[in-house]
Amino acid sequence: MVHRITFVKNGKILTNEETQIIIFQKLEEIKRKNKEAKKSGKGDICLNVEESIHAKRDD
16 A cells, blocks of 8 residues: 655645655754764754644545
8 A cells, every 4th residue: 555645844745855855954953963962971862853844645
């Protein structure tokens, strides 16, 4: 079974490329913050993502 997921930001449907860019940017931000936290002796942290991106399944 295949599900189609539509990502929407500020009322605009995002393309696959736009969605991938946002996801990779967030992953890089998490990696950077985890690296900084390890240097300061705090260990891994969890980044609270405040982006207003919504996903819905199109069944």
